Amino acid sequence: METPSALLTASPSRVSAILTRLRGIPGARYWAAAGLVLISLWVRLLLSPYLASGYGYTCFYPGVILSAYWLGGRPGLMAAGLSTVIVYNFMGPKPFSFPTDGRAMVALGFFLVSSLLLIHVLSTIRARLNTLTTKHAQVEALAMGQAELFRDHAQRTTDHLQLISAILQLRAREEADPFVSRVLTNAASRTLVISRTHREFTGGVDRRIPFEAFARKLVEAAAARGGVPSDRVSIAGGARDIPLEQATSLGLVLLEYLNTLKAQRTAVSLAVTLDEDGRDRFLNLAVTEGEGPAPDDIPLFEAITEQLGGRLLITRGAPGGGVRITFPAEVQPAESWNPVAVSVH
Known part of the structure; x- marks a missing residue:
């Protein structure tokens, strides 16, 4: 004393x-x-x-x-x-x-x-x-609790807007009418800008998170809902961290792929890796046991890859099939708008 x-x-x-x-x-x-x-x-x-x-x-x-x-x-x-x-x-x-x-x-x-x-x-x-x-x-x-609830709500809203932007971009790619496709592309671009603006207000625009820990949490959450067992998914990302917007996109890719594998109702093993080469990064989802889904089963990947400003490669085979997304390490600007001459109501 x-x-x-x-x-x-x-x-x-x-x-x-x-x-x-x-x-x-x-x-x-x-x-x-x-x-x-x-x-x-x-x-x-x-x-x-x-x-x-x-x-x-x-x-x-x-x-x-x-x-x-x-x-x-x-x-x-x-x-x-x-x-x-x-x-x-x-x-x-x-x-x-x-x-x-x-x-x-x-x-x-x-x-x-x-x-x-x-x-x-x-x-x-x-x-x-x-x-x-x-x-x-x-x-x-009480104030801290309310602020935490607001940040959580704002983060969820931002992620949903980013997902909506990807879905709009996907619909634009599938649309045969050039006029409607252009309208949908503009809407996707505006929605992504709104998502990024919303993220700035929540203070998460410069936030970076460790990929390996983030991916492991996603895999465990998917396994808890009846997805691929977490012990059949290996994750390697080293100490690399990624911007929050890219983490949302990569998280959507990983969850969509796990859900697609779950729908096949066959035992599979998956290796998830994040590599880096200069200014580019590579997300690899490789099926090491079993067979991966067909490219047509995961159309959302193309839209998400466009958001990242990257390139997509989907292969199918047993083993070795999977997804490879190459994207810049820095967040890319949203696609520029191409206004139409008339308004659609």
Whole structure:
């Protein structure tokens, strides 16, 4: 336990930490109050050549005040009582005798009354500060919880917008009418821009996450829903991290591929790797046991690859079939708009 002198010389944050520990030790607050009184006695003895006998209580007020403010009302009362005993039994003209003259009684009464008032005022202030601290902590916790919910909701909205953009781009590729295809492409580009703007407001535009840990969580979540067992999926990405937008796209690719493998109802093993070569990165989903899905079963991959500004290669075979996406390491700008001459309603 810290000494009383350490309490006096410590910084406010250090004092707060020490007091928190003292409250958890039975009786520690009273021992600390006694220590403050002994420090007051030491100061009084140092100053005794300069103080008249009528100022016996002067140096004990700080001990009572600090005991009441730091330690509580009851330790403050103990400090006042211990100070009274020390003054009249050890520092009076006749040790171990209680003075009965009027001057001594007035000094005693003034010290006791003023100490009680100080203890009452400081205890009230301390109780209100504790109440304010508790309420502030509750409000802060509520605000942090609401902020976390908002960030989670905003992140989900951003991811959904990115997925909608990919679906619109896919529909644009499949549309035979050039006019409608152009409208859908513009809509996909605008939706992706809105998604990126939304991500900027959530503070995630520059956020990067480790790919290997992210992919492992996705595989475990898919396995928990009846997908490919996680022990049949190996993941290797080293310490590489990727921008949050790219992580969303690659996460969609991985989940879509796992769902497609699940639909085949055949036992497969999958190797997921993320490699890097200069400015390009490569996501490989290789089936090491069993047979991968046909390219026509995963059309969304083309749209997601376009979002990444990359190239897609899908092979089928047993083993060795899979998906390879080559994409730039940096997030690519959204496709420029090509406005149409008329509006579609």
